Amino acid sequence: MASDLELSAMRQAITLSALGVGTTSPNPPVGCVILDQHGAVVGAGFHRRKGEPHAEAHALKAAGDAARGGTAVVTLEPCNHVGVTPACRQELINAGVSRVVIAVMDPTSRGEGGASMLAAAGVEVETDVLRDEALTVLEPWLTATVRHRPYLTWALSTDGEHQSAAEKRFLLDLRATADLVVAGKTLDEGIPGGHASAHFELPGDADIGGSVLQWLSAAYEGGVRSTLVVGYEHAAALRPHLHAVDEFAVAVPRTDPSQALEVVHSDLIPIGLRLVGVVARADALTFRMRRLRA
Numbered sequence: 001m002a003s004d005l006e007l008s009a010m011r012q013a014i015t016l017s018a019l020g021v022g023t024t025s026p027n028p029p030v031g032c033v034i035l036d037q038h039g040a041v042v043g044a045g046f047h048r049r050k051g052e053p054h055a056e057a058h059a060l061k062a063a064g065d066a067a068r069g070g071t072a073v074v075t076l077e078p079c080n081h082v083g084v085t086p087a088c089r090q091e092l093i094n095a096g097v098s099r100v101v102i103a104v105m106d107p108t109s110r111g112e113g114g115a116s117m118l119a120a121a122g123v124e125v126e127t128d129v130l131r132d133e134a135l136t137v138l139e140p141w142l143t144a145t146v147r148h149r150p151y152l153t154w155a156l157s158t159d160g161e162h163q164s165a166a167e168k169r170f171l172l173d174l175r176a177t178a179d180l181v182v183a184g185k186t187l188d189e190g191i192p193g194g195h196a197s198a199h200f201e202l203p204g205d206a207d208i209g210g211s212v213l214q215w216l217s218a219a220y221e222g223g224v225r226s227t228l229v230v231g232y233e234h235a236a237a238l239r240p241h242l243h244a245v246d247e248f249a250v251a252v253p254r255t256d257p258s259q260a261l262e263v264v265h266s267d268l269i270p271i272g273l274r275l276v277g278v279v280a281r282a283d284a285l286t287f288r289m290r291r292l293r294a
């Protein structure tokens with residue numbers, strides 16, 4: 001059982017992991033907190049972009065010798081492969097950590113990942129701790145990794161000229177959560193210059209109409225793990241593939257109660273989606289819905 005201190009550390013790690021959203025792809029946004037043997041926080045970190053240290057490496061560096069005999073609390077199973085950086089499970093073993101608490105297992109490890117290697121080295125491992133909370137940040141990456149195509153968000157917004165100030169602000173916030181933004185015929189990085197260019201490549205064009213799924217697969221090969229499509233220009237291409245839309249984002253203006261069904265009509269809440277966020281603003285309401293997963 002994870003202790004209250006570990007649960008609190010996991011929520012800190014999840015919050016930190018979100019600081020990597022929009023720049024880590026093709027890697028996942030991960031956060032890590034190190035507790036010393038008395039349960040005090042002695043290090044924390046998050047992964048920012050591919051080619052840079054992983055969350056565990058940042059946190060262990062900050063903790064130094066205080067990590068020995070302590071606990072690493074990490075939002076995703078520590079990696080087991082030596083790539084651009086050393087394997088995190090080995091760094092945790094070398095640092096003398098005695099326990100590792102994990103929220104989400106890496107679906108690509110197939111039981112031969114960091115967790116089993118840590119356990120084989122005598123480290124106590126606990127998994128699925130606050131998994132649902134960690135998925136608020138990791139779900140897009142996880143979905144993309146399992147499906148081999150980017151997580152797809154469709155922002156149901158009015159077109160550029162007619163957007164309200166609230167809608168413009170909403171879309172600006174949404175862009176920063178996606179690797180790739182398709183708005184009409186333009187194609188942009190969600191955070192301009194955010195990714196490591198050696199490991200990330202934008203698709204050649206914004207023409208998703210030919211075959212949406214093929215276009216998404218090609219984007220995935222280029223390192224894209226999340227895509228935001230804005231507005232209705234690509235509606236004809238998306239409608240036959242609504243099952244491939246993982247998330248819908250909507251902004252509606254504040255209005256009189258007599259207009260209730262006109263601003264939030266039942267078509268806005270399709271069957272098979274769950275609400276993951278509702279934000280009331282001074283002049284508008286914004287909400288996001290994610291597809292239900294088995």
Ligand SMILES: [Zn+2]
Nearest residue numbers: 054078079088
């Ligand atoms: Zn790692």
